[in-house]
Structure formats: C-alpha cells, structure tokens
Amino acid sequence: MTERPTSRLDRLQRIADHVLREGSVSAGELAQVFGVSLMTVHRDLDELERQGVVRKFRGGVSAQPSSVFESNLLYRLRTATAEKAAIARHARTMIEPGMAVMLDDSTTTLGVAELLGEVTPLTVITNFLRVINATSAQPGVRLIALGGEYYPTHDSFLGVPCIEAIESLRADVLFTSTSAASAGHAYHQEQEIVLVKRAMMRSANRKVLLIDHTKLGGTALHQLAALTDFDDVVVDGGAPADVVRALRESRVNVHVAPLHTD
Amino acid sequence: MTERPTSRLDRLQRIADHVLREGSVSAGELAQVFGVSLMTVHRDLDELERQGVVRKFRGGVSAQPSSVFESNLLYRLRTATAEKAAIARHARTMIEPGMAVMLDDSTTTLGVAELLGEVTPLTVITNFLRVINATSAQPGVRLIALGGEYYPTHDSFLGVPCIEAIESLRADVLFTSTSAASAGHAYHQEQEIVLVKRAMMRSANRKVLLIDHTKLGGTALHQLAALTDFDDVVVDGGAPADVVRALRESRVNVHVAPLHTD
C-alpha cells in the first residue's frame, strides 16, 4: 500500500501524525506504508527526532509526550497555517503607520510580521529571531530587538535580560499568542514564556490575543491571563459559533477573521 | 578590453575599486571595461548603491565619501579577509571551554564566531545579528543576545537598551575590533558604536583588540580607548615590524597572527 507521491514536508508531517496515532512503529512498517526506502525513513525519523517530535530506539520510534513536542517551533510552523494567515490579515488592519508594535515569539505573530511592509513607517519590538530576521531587511521598519538568553526550541530570547528590556519600553499595541484558551483564561506550558508575555502585556497600551480555533477549549500548565485582560481577541472563522457567543457574553471583545475558502 | 571572466562578487569589488579610483564613471564605460552588458552594469551599480558604496545619477555613478562606505558591512566583509581569518585563528586559542565570550559587531569577530564550535561548551554574548544567526544553530553554545535598536549598516543592535543589557552582564573575555589604530589609541567613526564598545570593555575581565594591519596608522572621528587599556592586541603577520616594535615599546601586549601564505 503505497500512498500518493508528494513532497518531503508532507511526508514528514504524515509520518509524525502516524507515529502520534500509533504510539510506536517500526521503520520497516513506515517504509511500506509511505512507499519509500528504509534509508529515507531513517533520515525522516532522524529529522523528526531532531525536531523533538519522536524518540528513536533500536527497532523503531515512539511518540514524544505532547507537552514536549507542542512547544516545538517546527511543529507549530506546520500547524493551522490557513487559520494563522487569516488571523494575521485581520491583525494587520489594527496597525496604523507610525505605531510601535510589539510581537511575541509565536508562529501566529510571525504571520503578522510578514505583512508589516504594507504599513510603514513602523517600529517593531520583538524577542523572536524569525521576526528579527524577517523585519531587519524591510525598509521603513525600525526594529528594536529584545535581548536575552536564546532558546532553540522557540527560536527566541527569554529570561531576566529580556524582561528588563521590555520594562523600559512602551508599545502602542501588543500582538501575542498562546497555546490554549478556555474557561475565560489563556494558558501556556512554559514558565519562562509566561513571564515574558506578562511583561509584554504590562508594557503595551493595547493588548491583542491571536488564537486559532484549534487551541480553543484546551488548557496548559500555567495560567497566563484572563481573556478579559486583553483589549481584543482575534480567532479564525473555524471557531464554533457557540464558543464565540459564550466569550462575548463574558465580555471578551472577540473578532472573527474569515477563512479564505477556495 | 574585456578582462578575464570571474565571479560576480569579484566584479562588484573591482567595479567599486574602479569607481573609487576614478571618482566617477559612466555605465557604458564600465560595461566595456568589464566586458558585460549594460544591463548587468546597471544591476551591479544598483547593488553597490544599495550597499552605500556609490551614488548613482543620470549618466553614471560617483564614489561615496570614504567615511560613509567604510562603515558599510558588505564592504567590510570583503576587505582583508585573509588577515581577519589569521587573526580569528589566533583569537580562538585564547578561548577555553566554559568561558563567557563577548563579541562585538565587527567582521573580524564574526570570523571568531565561526570557529567557536571547536571549544564547546561556551557562552556567547553579542549584539551582532550575523553572530547571533551563526551561533544559534551551534549545539553546545549558550547564546545571550544583546537587544537594542537595529542598525542596518552594521547589522547589529545598539543604543541605550543595548548598553543597559551589557552592564548587567559579565564576560570572561571580550573580542572587539575597530576601524583604525594609531598613536597609542583605537578610533571609530561612529558615536553609537563607541558607546557600546566602551560598555563592553567595562563588562569584560579580559579585553582583546583584534585589528588587521590595514587599519594601523589610521584615525577616525572618535577616540575609543588607549591601546594599553586592552589586555591583548592581535594583529596579522602583514603588520610592519617597526610598528609592532613601537607598540611593544609603549607597553602594548601585541600578538602577531601569522598569515597562511600558500
């Protein structure tokens, strides 16, 4: 049973899904299922292990606990891309030329950063290396980087130096994202990240939470903030209507970004 | 008169040299001299203008004043590469595993950064985006980025936030470079950079100046520090013997890094 031919990134994603579904599988089985050689499977598994999604052992691989790989940047970059793009487009409309915009280290805000060339001049403040590299090349964007200790899993800078840098700045608007939201609160699984996000919220006049619908209803270890602490919450059009209604009833200012369904 | 075929980077460098020598030339003349089409010349000149080396006007191009393009990163990257590599190899021997190494935003220290994989584990502190990107991928290197406002001409972060971040850290060794050294002092043409370099010197136990011999004997607008303020000064083997002797007589601790002449 060989599946349809496709790109390597697709196959990596599908192998990851397969491993997560099965719990653990052998390399030989994967080679058969995906119609590639054993060598290629091993290379793919090495890559997924490097990304922190699976764990290899002699004879096969097994899935990592979700709390580990959900923090992983490359995994997050592949997830809910259409939803994030829709949310980013909506967030972009909240930005006026001349503003100081703060962006945290999330793949959703990365989408926002890529649209910033449209509203120059602009000041961008961020601790996310991907955003730094994306905006450093853009004319008309004044970039202020938040320093700190580099965390490879997030590709961003965190820790005390980062928080101190945030505290000495003031932004017009903050775009932030988180890994889960439910019961009126936003959650994140990592202490370091929570501390930085909270500092960012204290230093911004307007606080906007960007969250795709796949994260609604979940929780994570640390409570970040109440949803009413944000001035705006942007979700994509895939969010269930009753969830949106419930949020609005609890006085959360929800925006729904329509998905481009083509 | 068409010259020998070569890579584009070579031609860019030689066009830049040609323009600097002549002062100003026409696009047509350059096309003839370098044996390429007019269109290619225009593209090269656009690139050089973007880099800040030349200025275009209708009918040709003219050179920028040296004070402008000497600050330019891409120009500096192409200059004295062999000397910088030799100096970096020598600097590398001053680093032991476990150290906290501070690197400023100069092309010479970029050479040092590329060798750091050999002496892990290591902590690297820098405000230079190129070093950040180079070391963020290296396992065994703990990276601490200094934030601040991004300066495209240097590809680094400067300003008050950067200086404050430096002041709250302490490094075992600092490698720094500058644009000129003579009469017992090091010089640099930009105020912002000087302030950051001075802060770095205050935060490092051992201060090492890396300077290739093409910069010896020059000066620039701002005085950075006395050469005796550095614990070590590393020059390449191209430095004239009498200059080295004079430095030693004024109690500067000079190291000469041999050039690999093959």
Add this chain to the structure above:
DNA sequence: TAGAGATAACACACTTGTCCGTTAACTACA
C-alpha cells in the same frame, strides 16, 4: 558471533536559485 537493524558513502535525478543578455517599455532632459 550471526543476523537484524542502523549508518556512512556514493551517485543520480530533480528542484531551486543566481546570473546575465535581449528586447521592449519607460523617463528625464535638452
């Protein structure tokens, strides 16, 4: 120590990106 599983080394196909010239359209200036 034999064999299953894993890795290293090499070669090839394919994709991607870069560089460059031609042609045509555009623009500033006399």
Add this chain to the structure above:
DNA sequence: TGTAGTTAACGGACAAGTGTGTTATCTCTA
C-alpha cells in the same frame, strides 16, 4: 518631442542544494 539613459519583463544557462536509492560497512543484541 526626440533621444540617450534607465528600468521592467522574460527566458536561458549554469551552479548549488535537496531528496532519494543502492551498496557497503558498522553495531548492537540475542
């Protein structure tokens, strides 16, 4: 408004990078 100078658009040549399979070598472990 004509013309020299410039830019935009297209396509081909080439180099570099990526992905893959085959074969050979290595390494666990039963």
